[in-house]
Amino acid sequence: MVFLEVRGLCKEFNGIQALDELDMSVRQGEIYGFLGPNGAGKTTTLRIIMGLVEVDRGKIRLEGEPITADRRRDIGYLPEDVSLYEKMTVQENLIFFSRLKGFDKDEGQRVMKALRIEGLGDRKVETLSKGYQQKVGLAQMLIGDPGLLILDEPTSGLDPSVRRWLKDMMKNLKRQGKTILFSSHVLGEVQEICDRVGIISKGSMLTEDVFEDLTNVLDLEDRITVLMKPLKSSFKYVSELEGVKRPRIEGEYIVFYCSGVHKIKALRNIFSRDYRVLDVKLHEPDLEEVFVKLTEDDR
Ligand SMILES: Nc1ncnc2c1ncn2[C@@H]1O[C@H](COP(=O)(O)OP(=O)(O)OP(=O)(O)O)[C@@H](O)[C@H]1O
Numbered sequence: 667m668v669f670l671e672v673r674g675l676c677k678e679f680n681g682i683q684a685l686d687e688l689d690m691s692v693r694q695g696e697i698y699g700f701l702g703p704n705g706a707g708k709t710t711t712l713r714i715i716m717g718l719v720e721v722d723r724g725k726i727r728l729e730g731e732p733i734t735a736d737r738r739r740d741i742g743y744l745p746e747d748v749s750l751y752e753k754m755t756v757q758e759n760l761i762f763f764s765r766l767k768g769f770d771k772d773e774g775q776r777v778m779k780a781l782r783i784e785g786l787g788d789r790k791v792e793t794l795s796k797g798y799q800q801k802v803g804l805a806q807m808l809i810g811d812p813g814l815l816i817l818d819e820p821t822s823g824l825d826p827s828v829r830r831w832l833k834d835m836m837k838n839l840k841r842q843g844k845t846i847l848f849s850s851h852v853l854g855e856v857q858e859i860c861d862r863v864g865i866i867s868k869g870s871m872l873t874e875d876v877f878e879d880l881t882n883v884l885d886l887e888d889r890i891t892v893l894m895k896p897l898k899s900s901f902k903y904v905s906e907l908e909g910v911k912r913p914r915i916e917g918e919y920i921v922f923y924c925s926g927v928h929k930i931k932a933l934r935n936i937f938s939r940d941y942r943v944l945d946v947k948l949h950e951p952d953l954e955e956v957f958v959k960l961t962e963d964d965r
Pocket residue numbers: 679680682683684702703704705706707708709710711851
């Protein structure tokens with residue numbers, strides 16, 4: 667079921683068309699990765715959904731109904747720059763935001779517990795590192811237990827361990843039945859945790875799909891690395907196989923690219939010969955490649 671539907675969103679800022687007929691559908695219970703280069707319109711889209719930027723044209727529906735201020739209370743939002751009161755402690759911040767949203771102070775405790783950051787409760791926000799501030803931002807987003815979570819570049823500027831923590835948290839929240847929409851330009855992490863991705867460029871959606879289908883549609887190639895002996899004659903053999911593209915030798919390895927239909931056939935041939943095959947590695951195409959392929963007309 668489509669949970670959040672965006673249709674024909676248009677927004678102009680002083681002559682710049684930030685959004686140009688943008689469509690997007692986020693399904694119930696999924697993690698949706700919203701991808702695009704700098705200035706593509708990700709933040710503008712998310713801010714419009716949250717009612718923080720006025721839209722010129724277009725429709726947004728939540729569970730089939732036009733979105734209203736009241737319905738937005740069931741959305742948790744983590745902006746690009748988390749805004750917390752620096753001079754207050756983590757606990758005071760969370761209690762303050764709980765009250766603001768009409769909940770009592772227990773809600774502040776609940777979200778800290780849910781994210782296992784009770785230990786930070788008495789720390790002043792200004793003493794926290796960026797990673798910890800982001801954790802508090804996530805706690806703030808969870809106040810009121812919203813069904814839809816929107817995160818704008820949540821992992822930017824974080825070290826690998828906080829990134830890992832955040833990704834695990836998103837997966838946990840999905841398991842609890844939340845729908846999650848988050849923007850990023852870190853392609854690998856989107857691929858890692860998202861059910862579907864939407865790729866935008868210059869304010870329009872280029873494509874929206876599950877990652878595997880995207881790679882099939884675009885007929886992307888896997889990179890295949892083989893260690894086989896003797897190197898010289900086997901390289902000649904591999905280079906001439908059907909569907910093998912861009913073959914080269916890297917150190918002891920033969921490296922080539924091959925797409926879906928030819929891949930299995932090529933590998934079968936490699937194994938069926940009198941060469942000694944010592945190692946084979948397959949590297950699936952990543953979103954970087956998808957992105958390059960989708961936007962290459964624009965360059
Ligand atoms: N308040 C504003 N006033 C004027 N122009 C704006 C404003 N907000 C956004 N823009 C412009 O709209 C376009 C889209 O910006 P937006 O911030 O939505 O992109 P983004 O995809 O979030 O980029 P990034 O990856 O850098 O965060 C850009 O050209 C930006 O300069």
